Amino acid sequence: AQTVTQSQPEMSVQEAETVTLSCTYDTSESDYYLFWYKQPPSRQMILVIRQEAYKQQNATENRFSVNFQKAAKSFSLKISDSQLGDAAMYFCAYKEGNTPLVFGKGTRLSVIA
Amino acid sequence: GAGVSQTPSNKVTEKGKYVELRCDPISGHTALYWYRQSLGQGPEFLIYFQGTGAADDSGLPNDRFFAVRPEGSVSTLKIQRTERGDSAVYLCASSGGRSGGSSDTQYFGPGTRLTVL
Numbered sequence: 001a002q003t004v005t006q007s008q009p010e011m012s013v014q015e016a017e018t019v020t021l022s023c024t025y026d027t028s029e030s031d032y033y034l035f036w037y038k039q040p041p042s043r044q045m046i047l048v049i050r051q052e053a054y055k056q057q058n059a060t061e062n063r064f065s066v067n068f069q070k071a072a073k074s075f076s077l078k079i080s081d082s083q084l085g086d087a088a089m090y091f092c093a094y095k096e097g098n099t100p101l102v103f104g105k106g107t108r109l110s111v112i113a
Numbered sequence: 114g115a116g117v118s119q120t121p122s123n124k125v126t127e128k129g130k131y132v133e134l135r136c137d138p139i140s141g142h143t144a145l146y147w148y149r150q151s152l153g154q155g156p157e158f159l160i161y162f163q164g165t166g167a168a169d170d171s172g173l174p175n176d177r178f179f180a181v182r183p184e185g186s187v188s189t190l191k192i193q194r195t196e197r198g199d200s201a202v203y204l205c206a207s208s209g210g211r212s213g214g215s216s217d218t219q220y221f222g223p224g225t226r227l228t229v230l
Contacts, residue, residue: 098168
């Protein structure tokens, strides 16, 4: 079964600085999708960014970008110019075909003013 | 509506009671997923619908859990004889349902927090 590992239970970053959240996964498939979701205290899971495994180019969404290393099965999230509103739980997730998402245990990000 | 909605937002019940949790997906989305999130954990898959049928129910923990989606839109998760261990946030997500492209992205509702006393 596919597994997703987030090795950092908690991270903190100074406002306006850059932080990187780590994620590794295990799969024998070559075609799949990877996601980062943000979950603030409101519980709503909000999609931050997605990456198709067949694309070599790293996905970018404004201040959010990923470093996708397919051979290493690594998918880290970089948040630039961190803002107070970025404070939340961040979940890395894996999906292939019509299967459900497999989530990591999450990283709690604190932003220090 | 514009997003996935779930009702109720919070549900408190007593051990042994029956509960129903409702999910209203994004209009036009054919796939609907239920997940359960325990405190301090990532969401765990329960059941997946493609249209009206349950395409995969392998995540349901036991036969006290059941879900339906009779018209291919709204879904109801039903829990019989609730136990304290069922306390969690129950999340619903929907997607376009076709493999490939942005339709693979799941959009989540705000969840229902279930507390079993």
